[in-house]
Amino acid sequence: MPLNLKFVYSGKNPSAPVAYCGFRSMHTVMELLFVHNDELAAKNISRRIKNRVDELDLIFNRHLENNELARLNGSMSPVKVSDELFFALELCEQMRRSTKGYFDIAALSSTKEKPSFSLFPPSHEVSRTSGQVLIDFGGFAKGYAIDRVRTMLSEDFGVEKALINFGSSSSFGLGTHPLGDCWLVSDDRDRKRFRLKDSALSVSGRSRSGAGHIVDPHTLKCVTEGRDIAVTGPSALICEVLSTALYAAPENERKTVMEPFDNYQFQEL
Amino acid sequence: MNMENKNIDRRGFIGRLGGLGLAGVAMSAFPWIEACSPKTTEETGRDYTRIGFIGTGSRGCFHLENLQKIHNARVVALCDNYEPHLTEGSSYFPQARLYSDYRKLLEDPEVDSVVIATPLYCHFQMAMDAMDAGKNVYCEKAMAYTIEQCHQLYMKHKQTGKIFFIGQQRLFDPKYLKAMEGVVKGEYGPVVNVRNYWFRNNDWRRPVPSPDLERHINWRLYREYSRGLMTELACHQIQNGTWATGMLPEKVMGSGSIIYWKDGREVFDNVCCIYTFPNGVNMTFESVISNAHFGMGEQILCKDAMVDLPGSRIYYENPPKKSGIEQMIAEIEQGIFSNSAFAGTSWSAENGSKDPGISIMPEADGDGTLEIMQAFCNSAISGVMPPRILEEAYYGTVFCLLGDEALLQQKTMTLDKEFYI
DSSP: OOOTTEEEOOSSSSTEEEEEEEEETTTOOOOOEESOHHHHHHHHHHHHHHHHHHHHHHHHOOTSSSSSSHHHOOOOOOOOOOOOHHHHHHHHHHHHTTTTTOOOOTTTTOOOOOOOOEEEETTTTEESSSOOOOOTTTHHHHHHHHHHHHIIIIISSSOOOOOEEETEEEEEEEEEETTSSSSEEETTTOOOOEEESEEEEEEESSSSSSOOOEETTTTTTEEOOSSOEEEEEEEEHHHHHHHHHHHHHHHGGGGHHTTTTTOEEEOOO | OOOHHHHOHHHHHHHHIIIITTTTTGGGOOOOTTOOHHHHHHHOOOOOOEEEEEOOOHHHHHHHHHTTTTTTEEEEEEOOSSSHHHHHHHTTTTTTTESSHHHHHHHHHTTEEEEESSSSSHHHHHHHHHHHTOOOOOOSSOOOOOHHHHHHHHHHHHOOOOOEEEGGGGGGGGHHHHHHHHTTTTTOOOOEEEEEEEEEEEEEOOOOGGGGGHHHOOOGOOTTOOHHIIIIIIHHHHHHHHHHHOOOSSEEEEEEEOOSSSSSSOOOOOOEEEOOOTTTTTTEEEEBOOOOOOEEEEEEEESSSEEETTTTTTSSSSOOOHHHHHHHHHHHHHHOOOOOEEEEEOOOSSSSSSOOOSSOOOOOOOSHHEEEEEHHHHHHHHHHTTTTTEEEEHHHHHHHHHHHHHHHHTOOOOOOGGGGG
16 A cells, blocks of 8 residues: 555445545545445555545645646746646636636735736646735645546446545545435535535635634735635535635625536535 | 324334344343334234323423324324413324213224323322223333322233233334343343433423412422432433343432422432342432433443443543554444544554443434334234333333332332332
8 A cells, every 4th residue: 555545445345335445645545435346446546546645735735836827826937837737727717707816826926907917728837916916725626636536436446335525624525425415515614514415515614723814815815704605516625616616705795606617516614 | 394204104113223233133131122123014914003092291392292103093083281281282193083071982982092191199190090991002201199099000912911011112112122132132241230321400490370270280399299310311211221131129228319400309319229130230310300410321340341322422441552443344244334433633553542442333313202102003913012111111110119119218228018019
């Protein structure tokens, strides 16, 4: 087994053999629980998932010294990036526009100038519009990774029932719990319970210590007030984007932010 | 209301329990459930039981609403000596014959079974008369007003062989069954204490249209009719200790008084009892109706975990160092469809140390009242009395009454040998 991959398998309940894997990535922990009747195959799936998420961490982690994101954040010249990073940047820009600017991977920049970067599709080059721009995939990467993992599970490995949790703030229920009609997930303070069935949940707000960490891109100020926001819907990525945007947005802007997103619901916790 | 969807038949009854994760429950711990199995149902030749319903007050109407959902029950007669209640009751079954005297209802040859939902002091005579009249009986708890009466009723059941249920619905509550299974099997270590409490903040009064009806309507407040908090509330909870430990209490001591609602009532408005089992384990029952902060609780304290029965959660003494999701493995192994509590805002690498407990049965609804009534109808049709169910109910009431004696006499009480069954 790869280092730092925790794997547990149980076939004690013959009607619901389950595998669990957990590993650190993106400064937090990804966990999966999935139904599978073959322990060896389940272990292999877990390895493949971890490898994939590690790949994504390498792409999206701005704290690494030598990855392409670090090069992008450190250069004023156009930087050629991988297909996946280019695609992610395109997606982020689309999300920024769709959320009236309240989701912005450049929110930690010291400039309000928009857009923060230019994309050159033919060459897959990216250039920041100023040296004050800082690209950070917080509020995006976990949801993106979950959606990728979900696709791998169902399309590559034929897994029909799984619960994915990434850092507690993003989760996805694939199919149903083996003994129920959904996956039941509640928030850690037991305020709300969510029924996930082929759907995701993302929670944004202050950290458990009470400190704010989400920045309003329009003011560049850290949001330190307001109740946590939970968003549910089909894509973990969009749920994460929306929960971040809605927490940053003033209350009277939330409905507007949600307008383009059918099939997504939000609530305050 | 779509009655078709609301109906539950006997097969549905077991299926419902199974669907809630009870399929693997050790039936030896709950033999009364086994007695309602589909196999037994198929062996019966009859389709339904004809019910005469006595006492159509608030609790009675709750049962009547449930009976509308039970396809093998036919409510053919209703009785109450208080006209407004009888009118209310007849709205559930407009075709039922109406009586103001229960003895007339018992003479009705089309009544096979009776449900008694009257004040406590009526239970004994009505149930005795009903069994003498050849009727099966479902009687609301508590079983009767005195220990002697409970014993006589038990012997009457033995003598007549009629089906006799007491409304101890927790015996059919899926949450309780699931939780108790683990306790009985010793999965959480030995039982070291049982805590029961019921706190409310109201005067326990019902509106009275005219003063001459005060004692009739507010019978719970007067000693002539009621044993107060012990029979109305403790009776639901005292059986937990017997159920969990597999023993009967050896003695009980306690104290009760009227501390706030000094409005002419005769029963205590606060009580505290301690029951001690032969192995030294204590079980408490506390009730105060002038402060509701703690609400209602029933907790089995075992060496390794505390089992919260109404909350349907297990709190381990040393919670395993596992995340919410990883804990689900053990729950799935036990056939539990659990809730995973982890969603939050932080990027924390580990779950906090605050143990949220493990949900036993998050999807369970209801409190067993519908199921026990369904079981009664099943038994009335099959003629099969589920094992142990009456004994559980008998001791549930008897030890509440003994507790009340301890409160009244202000001394430690033990049960006379003649009342052990």
